[in-house]
Amino acid sequence: MTEKEQELIQQAEEAVGKNKNKVEADPYRLRFHLMSPVGLINDPNGWIQWNGTYHMFYQWNPMKPGHGAKFWGHYTSEDLVNWTHQPIALAPSEWFEKNGCYSGSAVDLDGRLTLYYTGNVKDDEGNRSSYQCIAQSDDGITFDKQGPVIDELPDGYTAHFRDPKVWKQNGMWYMVIGAQTEDLKGHALLYRSEDGRDWTCMGPVAGAEMAPLQDFGYMWECPDLFSLGDKGVLVVSPQGLEAEGMHYRNVYQAGYFAGELDLETPKFHHGAFDELDRGFEFYAPQTTEDENGRRILVGWMGVPDQQEDQHPTIENGWIHCLTIPRVLTLRGDRLIQTPAEELRALRSGEVSHETVTIDGGGQALEGVAGDVMELEIDVSRMAPYFEIDLRGEARIIFDREAKTLTFERRNFADRLTEKRQCHLEELRSLRLFLDTSSVELFVNGGEEVFTSRYFPAPDNREIRFGATGPAEVSVRKWALGQTD
Incomplete structure (x- = not known):
């Protein structure tokens, strides 16, 4: 050297x-x-x-x-x-x-x-x-x-x-x-x-x-x-x-x-x-x-x-x-x-909700909250409009009629809402990896992916679901953390 x-x-x-x-x-x-x-x-x-x-x-x-x-x-x-x-x-x-x-x-x-x-x-x-x-x-x-x-x-x-x-x-x-x-x-x-x-x-x-x-x-x-x-x-x-x-x-x-x-x-x-x-x-x-x-x-x-x-x-x-x-x-x-399958080793504290009905806005599910987690959402019946609110800072929106999936967040500089989108014929599943200030969203088994930073208020840990429905989904949630 x-x-x-x-x-x-x-x-x-x-x-x-x-x-x-x-x-x-x-x-x-x-x-x-x-x-x-x-x-x-x-x-x-x-x-x-x-x-x-x-x-x-x-x-x-x-x-x-x-x-x-x-x-x-x-x-x-x-x-x-x-x-x-x-x-x-x-x-x-x-x-x-x-x-x-x-x-x-x-x-x-x-x-x-x-x-x-x-x-x-x-x-x-x-x-x-x-x-x-x-x-x-x-x-x-x-x-x-x-x-x-x-x-x-x-x-x-x-x-x-x-x-x-x-x-x-x-x-x-x-x-x-x-x-x-x-x-x-x-x-x-x-x-x-x-x-x-x-x-x-x-x-x-x-x-x-x-x-x-x-x-x-x-x-x-x-x-x-x-x-x-x-x-x-x-x-x-x-x-x-x-x-x-x-x-x-x-x-x-x-x-x-x-x-x-x-x-x-x-x-x-x-x-x-x-x-x-x-x-x-x-x-x-x-x-x-x-x-x-x-x-x-x-x-x-x-x-x-x-x-x-x-x-x-x-x-x-x-x-x-x-x-x-x-x-x-x-x-x-x-x-x-x-x-990668190895990431399952990060999981702890599973919370499971089988075939719940989402109808209306701002619906919370018991135990589904936090700032560092993995969420798996499987759809059995989809409403015309379905959304997930992530800690008051970002939203995932599926519009069945428009056939679009939207990831929306507040811009960290000017605080105005901004969005990224893709065309999506149908929504079958979502898998989210949420860290304190990041989102990685895998749609329909990885056919589409949305990766973004976001910066929620640290004390806001709420995850809320909404639909003009009803929508029927199964939700599983795990806390994520290092294993050693």
């Missing part, structure tokens, strides 16, 4: 210690989601199960609850439930990363846990350079930086060239990178290597102005290309999409294409883009395949440039979190997201 790296890590540790009491006293601090100990957390990075242990690295600015020169924070877990915060994995100490160790991924290369990441560099005039870098570890905790493995931009692309996602297929290493063309079109670029170190650019596999797409954003961030069954899936976070009705309502989006990857051409033959999540805060997801063959996704519960400086946790020195892990499956070309 260089002297500069030691200095930066010491500064980060001092920031953690200085703000520890203020951060931990915040009533909006989450109970079962991954957060940074102080400052800002954003993209999940290096998401992998290695030698039986899950590793979740993350973009982290420990110096303030805002963006800046990013570190890689690090959590480990044996079970996706209990997590240990590890020492800082990467600090922006070297010339090739001095303005931030940006996002990337992890693989096992020659028996070593290997991180690929983007080194971000800016000169005195603010001109950017981007380097794709590598760091390796024998123990999964301490990393040896080995510098850039890609230090030149491909022809026709700007220095917005980042977020390498690496995998091995048919004896070859592949890397997909988010990129921007010189005429400001977002692309996903494919690289290939025999040894994981010497990389050759194969060209773009998908992007704006590449069939079947037309204009589709000025930058594609955090691409992730993988197989599910006999199909390929490209997850990407495009920037610059214009809102279209219920779609693309956030500043930036995260979604996917299903199709088939031709590694030789190269070309990803795909259908339409679909958003992964309909909520207010979801971006930069990353997946991994674990030792059980499951494809598991974790996202950032935040969106860049979207009122970040107005979150109420800012005054207490921290902001944002990661989502719970979600297992992906394909139904046709539709991605289905379901919470």
Whole structure:
């Protein structure tokens, strides 16, 4: 470890210690989601199960609850439930990363846990350079930086060239990178290597102005290309999409294409883009395949440039979190997201109401209240209009005639009501993971998902149901908490 790296890590540790009491006293601090100990957390990075242990690295600015020169924070877990915060994995100490160790991924290369990441560099005039870098570890905790493995931009692309996602297929290493063309079109670029170190650019596999797409954003961030069954899936976070009705309502989006990857051409033959999540805060997801063959996704519960400086946790020195892990499956070309089964271990104190009738507004169910819980709601008969009020701060609304599901909340900055929606033919079930200041809503077994932060009054723990009915539902509720 260089002297500069030691200095930066010491500064980060001092920031953690200085703000520890203020951060931990915040009533909006989450109970079962991954957060940074102080400052800002954003993209999940290096998401992998290695030698039986899950590793979740993350973009982290420990110096303030805002963006800046990013570190890689690090959590480990044996079970996706209990997590240990590890020492800082990467600090922006070297010339090739001095303005931030940006996002990337992890693989096992020659028996070593290997991180690929983007080194971000800016000169005195603010001109950017981007380097794709590598760091390796024998123990999964301490990393040896080995510098850039890609230090030149491909022809026709700007220095917005980042977020390498690496995998091995048919004896070859592949890397997909988010990129921007010189005429400001977002692309996903494919690289290939025999040894994981010497990389050759194969060209773009998908992007704006590449069939079947037309204009589709000025930058594609955090691409992730993988197989599910006999199909390929490209997850990407495009920037610059214009809102279209219920779609693309956030500043930036995260979604996917299903199709088939031709590694030789190269070309990803795909259908339409679909958003992964309909909520207010979801971006930069990353997946991994674990030792059980499951494809598991974790996202950032935040969106860049979207009122970040107005979150109420800012005054207490921290902001944002990661989502719970979600297992992906394909139904046709539709991605289905379901919470990892391991999360059931968080449950305690089950409350059950079998086939209750909801008719009218503001109906409470005995024992169904709290600020940290899981709710399962199964519908046997649906009213024309059905709603759930979450602690006086957010509502879930199903309008059977309009065939829409709406998640509505009070904006944390101006307190005006805002909404996100999806088209829904019928409502069969809802599954909610509620933390002190977050909601993750899984609709009809994960066909649709809404992820959002919300900031209720800490003493308001009421959950109320309403219907122009009657509606008949079964409700189960569990308190959620760490198991160790």
